[in-house]
Amino acid sequence: MNTMDFAQSKALSLGVELELQVVSRLDGDLTRGATELLGLINRTPHRGDFKPEVTESMIEVSTAVHNNCVELGEELLAARSAVLAAADRLNLLICGGGAHPFQHWAERKIFDKPRFHEHAGLYGYLAKQFTVFGQHIHVGCENGDAAMRLLHALSRYMPHFIALSAASPFYQGVDTAFDSSRLNVVSAFPLSGRAPLATTWQDFVAYFEEMKEMGVVQSMKDFYWDIRPKPEFGTVEIRVCDTPLTVPHATRLAALAQTVCRFLIEEEPQAINESLYAVYAINRFQAARFGLDGELIDPHERRRIPLREDLLNLLERLAPHAAMLGTARLLEELREMARTGNDAAWIRSTYTHNHSLPDLIWQQAGLWAGR
Numbered sequence: 253m254n255t256m257d258f259a260q261s262k263a264l265s266l267g268v269e270l271e272l273q274v275v276s277r278l279d280g281d282l283t284r285g286a287t288e289l290l291g292l293i294n295r296t297p298h299r300g301d302f303k304p305e306v307t308e309s310m311i312e313v314s315t316a317v318h319n320n321c322v323e324l325g326e327e328l329l330a331a332r333s334a335v336l337a338a339a340d341r342l343n344l345l346i347c348g349g350g351a352h353p354f355q356h357w358a359e360r361k362i363f364d365k366p367r368f369h370e371h372a373g374l375y376g377y378l379a380k381q382f383t384v385f386g387q388h389i390h391v392g393c394e395n396g397d398a399a400m401r402l403l404h405a406l407s408r409y410m411p412h413f414i415a416l417s418a419a420s421p422f423y424q425g426v427d428t429a430f431d432s433s434r435l436n437v438v439s440a441f442p443l444s445g446r447a448p449l450a451t452t453w454q455d456f457v458a459y460f461e462e463m464k465e466m467g468v469v470q471s472m473k474d475f476y477w478d479i480r481p482k483p484e485f486g487t488v489e490i491r492v493c494d495t496p497l498t499v500p501h502a503t504r505l506a507a508l509a510q511t512v513c514r515f516l517i518e519e520e521p522q523a524i525n526e527s528l529y530a531v532y533a534i535n536r537f538q539a540a541r542f543g544l545d546g547e548l549i550d551p552h553e554r555r556r557i558p559l560r561e562d563l564l565n566l567l568e569r570l571a572p573h574a575a576m577l578g579t580a581r582l583l584e585e586l587r588e589m590a591r592t593g594n595d596a597a598w599i600r601s602t603y604t605h606n607h608s609l610p611d612l613i614w615q616q617a618g619l620w621a622g623r
Contacts, residue, residue, distance in 0.1 A: 255471070256457045258396035261486025262317075264514055264577070265392030266324055268506050269314040270495050271305055271385040272335065273347040275617060280610035282309035282355040282383065285344045286363060292338040300331025306368045307360040307383045309352075311335070317392070320578055321510065325503035332499050336621055345617040348502075349599070350385055350420030350434035350494025354609045357381045357424075367473075378441065384434040385495040387417060387502055389509040390487035396453025398517075399481045403447060403488050404524045405516045406479055407532055410492050411539035411548050412563050416586060417493035417505055418543045419595035422609065431543030431596035434494050435536070443469070444476040446532055451524050456481065478536070488513075492536075497595045497619050500585075507574075507582035512566075514573045527551055543594050563590050 276283040286308045293302050300313045313331045318324040339346050360380040362372045372379035393399035418431035430436065438444050450456035463469045472482065478492045490509055496502045531549040538546035539559060546559040567587050574580040593601075603612050 256460060256483055258393075258399065258453055258481075258483045259486035261392035261394070262319065263392055263394045263398070263517070264319075264510055265487075266318050266321065266506055266510055267315050267390040267485070267487070268324060268328065268502060269312055269388040269390075270328070270348075270502060271310055271312050271387075272495065272620075273349065273352055273385055274309050274311060274339075275345040275347050275352075275613060277343050277345050280345075280354075280613035282352050282360070283344065284308040284361050285339075285342060286311050288342055289335070289338055289344065292341060293334055296334075298331065298334035299327050300334060302331075302335065304363045304365060304368075306363060306371060306379060308363050309355070309360055309383055310385060321503055321507040321582060322578065324506055325499065328499045328502060332620070332622075345614070346620055347613060347616045348385070348419065348495045348497040348620045349595070349616055350418070350432055351423050351437070352383070353422030353599075353612060354425040355383065357383060375441065381437055381440070384420065384437045386434065386438075386491060387493040387495050387505060389490040389493065389506050390482060390485055391490070391509055391513045392485075392487050396456070396481065396483065399486075399488050400451055400453055400456055401524060402513060402516060403479050403481060404449070404451070404528055406488065406490065406512065407446065407528055408551060409512055409566070410478055410490075410532075411535045411546065411559055412566060413490060413505065413508070414492050414536065414539035415543045415546060415559055415563070416508070416589065416594060417496055417501075418540065419494040419497055419599065421596045421599055422603070422612075425609065427600070427603075430541050431594065432494050432540040435492065435540045438476060441476045443474060445478065446529055447475075447477045447480060449524070449526055449529070453481075494595070497598065497616060498622070499620075501589075501595065504582045504586050504589075507577075507579035508586060511570045511573050511577055511579050511583060514577060515570055518573065519569075543596055544590055560590055 274285040303312045357380045420434040423433040482489045535548040544560045
């Protein structure tokens with residue numbers, strides 16, 4: 253199979269990747285525990301596929317392919333049990349959240365893997381600063397042309413995913429005033445942001461081959477776009493989400509992705525052109541900065557609307573599709589979150605009780621463990 257052949261995949265199938273924080277139980281700081289943790293996890297049978305990430309203070313767990321969110325959520329809970337059991341034996345903690353609130357990037361150690369060392373050689377200090385934590389959601393597509401249409405149509409709804417998942421208000425020991433500071437770290441990379449406006453798979457492959465010929469990229473992994481096609485999986489990958497503080501919330505976000513994609517495929521065909529992206533950057537900023545209290549500009553109607561209001565309207569429109577997919581309960585929980593606040597709001601509220609960032613991390617670890 254050619255690396256740019258688009259794999260066969262069932263439309264609306266799902267997979268999730270979660271990047272997790274490896275934390276010292278002693279002081280709540282990030283610690284170099286990934287190698288030992290992964291070694292211990294892989295000694296016994298478990299659900300979920302655990303892998304290293306760019307620094308020794310993070311690991312990634314990915315699920316198998318699922319057709320419904322209930323099964324996906326069950327696998328994530330089982331994977332959580334596996335990583336928590338191993339972490340407990342090593343006297344480590346595991347946290348969700350998009351960024352550790354007080355770690356210092358210079359103290360991080362690159363994981364000993366050729367790709368990560370190449371990454372550090374190219375990007376310098378940005379490689380260690382990339383110790384931030386995201387949820388990636390893969391949605392299956394029937395073919396490459398369908399993937400490109402879905403990728404661009406999804407761009408309208410990226411602010412909703414950013415605001416609902418935002419869980420990184422603190423960075424390097426300070427409140428950044430952003431709900432998601434993680435996105436600012438990702439944005440520092442030259443191949444981040446939005447994908448080019450290729451509307452067919454043939455056009456996208458031509459773009460990729462040109463970039464490869466010029467030495468800009470070697471593979472699709474070199475693109476850090478907010479949404480990117482993943483040809484070897486046969487999916488579109490949503491990459492804007494912070495890692496949530498809990499497994500149930502990660503499952504809700506996957507449910508939203510599946511339901512929005514069904515809505516876009518079945519009900520809302522759109523003209524794919526550059527006007528979709530006229531306000532993309534400012535909408536992305538509003539969601540990262542203000543979360544659910546942000547505003548966005550509808551690229552079709554050219555009007556400004558509160559993000560929370562637009563989200564609630566979207567959830568209403570998704571109701572028939574949620575009923576078909578079995579995601580109605582999960583989307584109702586998102587509706588409640590839209591009213592009460594996202595993970596960033598919980599983080600700030602928890603910190604105000606005793607103004608201790610280590611204590612915040614210990615409480616985040618408890619939340620991730622389901623306590």
